[in-house]
Amino acid sequence: MVFGSWCRVAVTAALVVALAGCGDPDDKAPHQGSETPKAMTVRVATTDAIASLDPAGPYDVGSRTVQANLYQTLLTILPGKPTPVPDAADCQFDSPTTYTCSLKEDLSFPNGHELTSADVKYSFERMLRLKTPGGPAAWFSSLTSVSTPDELTAVFNLKRPDARLPYLLTTTAGSIVDQEFYPPNKLLDTKAMGSGPYQLAGYRPGQSVTLTQFDKYKGPRGAQNDGAEITLLKDSTALYQAITTGKADLAFHGFGPSMLDKLRKNDQLQVVASDYAAVRFFQFQLKSPTARKPAVRRAVAQLIDRPAIAKKAYADQVTPLYSLVPPGFGGQVDAFKSEYKEPNKTAAATILRQAGVAVPVPLTVGWTPLQYGAGARHEVLELKRQLEASGLFKVTLRSAEWPQYQQLTRAGAYDLYQDGRLPEYPDADDYLAPFVRPGAVLNNGYRSAAAAALLEQETTEQNGIEREKLLGQLQGVLAKEVPVIPTWQGRLTVVAGKDLENVAPAVNPLSFLYLSGLRL
Numbered sequence: 001m002v003f004g005s006w007c008r009v010a011v012t013a014a015l016v017v018a019l020a021g022c023g024d025p026d027d028k029a030p031h032q033g034s035e036t037p038k039a040m041t042v043r044v045a046t047t048d049a050i051a052s053l054d055p056a057g058p059y060d061v062g063s064r065t066v067q068a069n070l071y072q073t074l075l076t077i078l079p080g081k082p083t084p085v086p087d088a089a090d091c092q093f094d095s096p097t098t099y100t101c102s103l104k105e106d107l108s109f110p111n112g113h114e115l116t117s118a119d120v121k122y123s124f125e126r127m128l129r130l131k132t133p134g135g136p137a138a139w140f141s142s143l144t145s146v147s148t149p150d151e152l153t154a155v156f157n158l159k160r161p162d163a164r165l166p167y168l169l170t171t172t173a174g175s176i177v178d179q180e181f182y183p184p185n186k187l188l189d190t191k192a193m194g195s196g197p198y199q200l201a202g203y204r205p206g207q208s209v210t211l212t213q214f215d216k217y218k219g220p221r222g223a224q225n226d227g228a229e230i231t232l233l234k235d236s237t238a239l240y241q242a243i244t245t246g247k248a249d250l251a252f253h254g255f256g257p258s259m260l261d262k263l264r265k266n267d268q269l270q271v272v273a274s275d276y277a278a279v280r281f282f283q284f285q286l287k288s289p290t291a292r293k294p295a296v297r298r299a300v301a302q303l304i305d306r307p308a309i310a311k312k313a314y315a316d317q318v319t320p321l322y323s324l325v326p327p328g329f330g331g332q333v334d335a336f337k338s339e340y341k342e343p344n345k346t347a348a349a350t351i352l353r354q355a356g357v358a359v360p361v362p363l364t365v366g367w368t369p370l371q372y373g374a375g376a377r378h379e380v381l382e383l384k385r386q387l388e389a390s391g392l393f394k395v396t397l398r399s400a401e402w403p404q405y406q407q408l409t410r411a412g413a414y415d416l417y418q419d420g421r422l423p424e425y426p427d428a429d430d431y432l433a434p435f436v437r438p439g440a441v442l443n444n445g446y447r448s449a450a451a452a453a454l455l456e457q458e459t460t461e462q463n464g465i466e467r468e469k470l471l472g473q474l475q476g477v478l479a480k481e482v483p484v485i486p487t488w489q490g491r492l493t494v495v496a497g498k499d500l501e502n503v504a505p506a507v508n509p510l511s512f513l514y515l516s517g518l519r520l
Contacts, residue, residue: 042500042518044230045242047254051134052189053203054182055175056127058134059424061253064172065512066209066230071175071194072219074101074120074154075166077426079505082330083464084166087219088115088176088195089154091169093462096161101169103152104218109178110199117148122179124156132187136173139164139425161460163467167427171510197223197516207232211515223516224502243269243495249520250496250503252513256374257315263495270496274507275319278422278490279326279431280372282365282383284483286445287412290363295355297482300363300416302340302348303390304383310488313378318488323475324435325428326489328509330464331471332428335479336486345390352392360394363387366414367397368405379487380418409444419484422511428471429459435484436474446483 048062055067074091075084084091089101107115124146131137142162147155156165168174181193192200197217202210212227233239236254243251244266255263264271282300284291291297306320322334340347352359367380380397387393400408409417421442423430434442436451451474458470478484492511496503501519508514 040225040520042225042228042515042520043247043249044228044513044515045233045239045248045251046230047233047235047239050205050209050232052187053192053200054187054189055123055172055177055194056130056135056137057132057187057189059136059173060134061422061511062232064510066211067172067175067192067194068196068508068512069198069211069228069515070192070196070200071172071177072107072115072196072217073170073172073174073176074103075169075174076220077167077170078220082328082426084170085220087170087221091166094155096460096462097158099156099158099165101154101156103154105152107195107218108216109181109193109195110214110216111178111181111193113178113180115176115178115195116151117154118151119176119179120154121146121148122182122184123175123177126177126182126184127173129184130187136171136424139168139173161462163459163461164425164427164429167429168425171425173425197221198227201227221514221516224519225516228515228518243497246497249500250494250513250518252492252494253511255493255495257317260317260493260495268498270498270500270503271493272496272503272507273317273491273493274504275326275328275489275509276492276507276511277326277426277509278420278492278511279321279324279486280318280379280418280420280488280490281321281324281484281486282416283409283419283442283444283485284416285409285412285414286483288364288415290361291415293355293357294481295351295357296361296363297485298480299348299351299357299361299392300387301336301479301482301485302351303343303345303386303392304485304487305343305386306487308386309379309382312382313375314488317493318490321486321489324478324484324486325431325471325475329426329428329431331458331468331475333472333475335472335475339476339479343386345392348390348392359392360388361392362394362396364396364398364413364415366405366409366417367399368402368418369399371402371405372418372420376418424510426510429455432471432474432478433459435478442484444483446481448477448481448483451477451481 050062051058051060072088074089076087089103091101094100128137142158144159145157178193198211199214201212209230213223239251239254242248310318310320322337325332384395387395434440436455454474458467461467502517506513
């Protein structure tokens, strides 16, 4: 429901005088004796935990949902638009190493302080100085300084060209904070002063967060409700009860497939599934003599049946993925579908035969039972079934608990192992660089001159169209050389009351929610 403007009524002790402009007696305007319109507060429930309200703190999903609604960034990404657009500022590259942002006029914080370029400079310098473990400072390694020629201009000076910067500025790591409110050398975990669509009205750590509309926000995410009450629950059972009993208007993060099946049958609820940025894949460990053979890697890629994995392991609650970069990100191409077409035993056998690889090839596949959810075991069993059904592989499955599993993958205990990723910033680069760049978090010993050259070119390319071409070429190289095989993209499922509007656009691909568009 969209509420119209209420006409004000002046009341004296003896007389009620309707001000000019009020409607007829049968309109929706309040009249003498009528109740004050009920505040349109959205009640949200989640099993997420919140580490900090400070955007310079740990970059966890629970914290991001709150921060994204409290703070304003220079740029933002809107639903259905993969490239950044202005939020607090309009920005452009003046040179490959100079990025200038012109702030909107009359920006302010809820405490009445003006928001100027000095706050932008302070926010980034503070974030880089704190270097919070698990925080975002490392992403901005190309940034040398932020200069402020005037109160409405902030200039990002880079040590090298970095085409990722506009995307980094859309993340909560790029939030602008009030320099008079935030201490320079420590986090402010339980308070907040941002210029986003909401302001913090209350916070009980581990229990709830209360947001109210900030009516002086100037940006594309103006609140269409009066506020939000976010309740932090302990488990999926409590989450299920909250949404089915009407105690919550919206619930997310924590439902299992069986719960979602029940919720879909409830005609008082809507279950909205949106593809989001979490991806799953199998990595080859190139310390393994078997995995070092390109023909072995290509044969596995030729055999894998992604729709069968999605159906048998996850009841089609995930989407088959044919590139390391999921759809919706600039430059994405279905490189593995182009390279291998459909699963084909004959083609896989030809690959191995031409390389002189004897069959069946022994292959040790690693997996971990808890980190990747209940479907992880069914996924590796289905992979084993597919590979062995071809007669070309003999698969041995080995599992370990996290974090021992991490140690074993690095040590080379498996030829192929299950892995996953939720990227940190909304750009295709964040799906590719971790595999290609030596020493990066997901690097498995893969070295490729072609991939490294394309990675360097796309990072520094200033022309967006040309950069997307380079990103597509890089995905093509990875599909040919197969250091890793993408399998599926996750879905973030949100359950809401049937009258809550704009649920799907609220879901950010990085797994948090923008609450400002929700309407009751």
